[in-house]
Amino acid sequence: MRTWIIIVLGGLAVAAAVAVLVVMRTGLSADREPGRVETAVARQLVRLSIPAGQTALQSPLSGPETWRQGVGLFRSHCAMCHGEDGMAANSIGPRMYPPVPDLSSEGIQRFSDGALFAIVRHGVSWTGMPAFGRVLSEADTWKLVAFVRKTPSLKSGDLVTTGGGTSDSTVGVRVVIDGTRFHPDEATINLGESAQWSNADPFPHNVTSESGTFHSEDLAPDGTWVFRPTERGTFEYHCTLHPGMKAVLRVR
Secondary structure, three states: OHHHHHHHHHHHHHHHHHHHHHHHHHOOOOOOOOOHHHHHHHHHHHHHOOOOOOOOOOOOOOOOOHHHHHHHHHHHHOHHHHOOOOOOOOOOHHHOOOOOOOOOOHHHHOOOHHHHHHHHHHOOOOOOOOOOOOOOOHHHHHHHHHHHHHHHHOOHHHHOOOOOOOOOOOEEEEEEEOOOOEEOOEEEEOEOEEEEEEEOOOOOEOOEEOOOOOEOOOEOOOOEEEEOOOOOEEEEEEEOOEEEEEEEEEEO
């Protein structure tokens, strides 16, 4: 027993010495590719971030089109680092340390749905992955998991959120953005109908739900955006350019 303790302590001492030598030689700068040891540590951190018992969780949202509901959520909360298609091919992801992973890669897809759910909810310490447990509901988190599962087979047309057109024959409500306000600021439509926003102000606005379910591009003056909900609920939304602008869309 004492021999094993000596061996373990010796191994730890060697590992610590190697770590010190690596830091002395390369420093702790983030403008270089991570080495094997750092990569292994980063992967282990991801595994350790998953609470025991959550790996086996299964999504309550089993529809084959659930991933579509995650497109807007991913764009609002994840695309800044992961890119809109999840492949981290943007200006930020590759420059982070460790670099943001390609979500379509085999390494990520090997995780169970429950593990992906836990990573989104709890984040990963000592990396750039934040915890979204206080920002997103469990249902929205599962929608993001479904989107991650879809990334290996995503096509460019899949990234177009529901809506985005300039006209719709089934528009249930027309909201006019005027005087830095939404008119009306409370509206109700039926599932299957669309909501249309038109910008009557001389400067841009956008339409962004608090939950991330929908998000328009910035609408130029006289610009129009149409959104067709795929689920019932109450959606509070605002303009990210003018946070004081708030309104509610109810879908029954």
